[in-house]
Amino acid sequence: MKKKALILTISGLIFFSGILNAEQRMRMSTTTSTDNSGLLETLIPPFEKMFDIKVDIIAVGTGKALKLGENGDVDIVFVHARGAEDKFVDAGFGVNRRDVMYNDFVIVGPENDPAGIRGLKDAVQALKKIAEAKVSFISRGDDSGTHKKEKKVWKKAGMSAKGQWYQEVGQGMGAVLKIADEKKAYTIADRGTFLAFSEKISLPVLCEGDPVLYNPYGIIAVNPAKHAHVNYVNAMALIGWITSIKGQEIIREFGKEKFNQPLFVPMVIK
Secondary structure, eight states: OHHHHHHHHHHHHHHHHHHHHSOEEEEEEEEHHHHHTSHHHHHHHHHHHHHTEEEEEEEEOHHHHHHHHHTTSOSEEEEOOHHHHHHHHHTTSEEEEEEEEEEEEEEEOOTTOTTOOTTBOOHHHHHHHHHHHTOOEEEOOSSOHHHHHHHHHHHHHTOOOOSTTEEEOOOOHHHHHHHHHHHTOBEEEEHHHHHHHTTTOOOOEEEOOOGGGEEEEEEEEEOTTTOTTSOHHHHHHHHHHHTSHHHHHHHHHTTHHHHSSOSSEESSOO
16 A cells, blocks of 8 residues: 555656646737747747747738737737727737837839829829729738738728729738739738848839838736636747847847848837
8 A cells, every 4th residue: 555655656746847847928919010020030039038938929910910819829929900909908918018019001012103103192192093993902911910900901992992992912021012012912911021021022012101001019818817727937038028128129129230220110229
């Protein structure tokens, strides 16, 4: 009996030791722009090393990213659609939202610019000219932050985008840029992903600089009062890292060496 008890005790110690020594994991839903731009490959590993936490990244459109948080399928969301983010928090699904960074959206298209929008700083006017010319336009069509912004600009233009010239593809930003490039079409892209893909496509920026194209990003912990199983402590640690001086410096410097300009601008530090 004593031998059996000793074996059970040792087995129990080995089991609990394995639990204590197991690598911690957490899940973050985010946009395809933070993923496609390559930012997360630089920003997340130092956090993982410092805290010994593996961050499993789910890159989808902002709408889907927030839905994953609403369902408690992730611990944290990192997205770019302030109106949708505020609704997510106001409904009690998220807590402790923090500003992280910003860039802007640009309208890109074929070099020969059949709609004649080159040099415009008015996004509404640019989309009107594209629609009037009925030249090919590729839309994310996926309820992403980019898609939400596109719909906002169409609404300001007082137009409903429809017809054979307008195509919703339900793809991420990188994929949409490639499709638009292949079809010699126009599209709206966040500047970070556009720069990251600029060597792979031939589409130039044709319209930029309109304040309506401002593109801020926020990070939000999923509310443990809604979903008790979420890893709130680790989510707050990640929020703390990304908004820390070191995390913000990584964001500020990302892309400068390769593109001679940052892909994102930090909002916590200057």
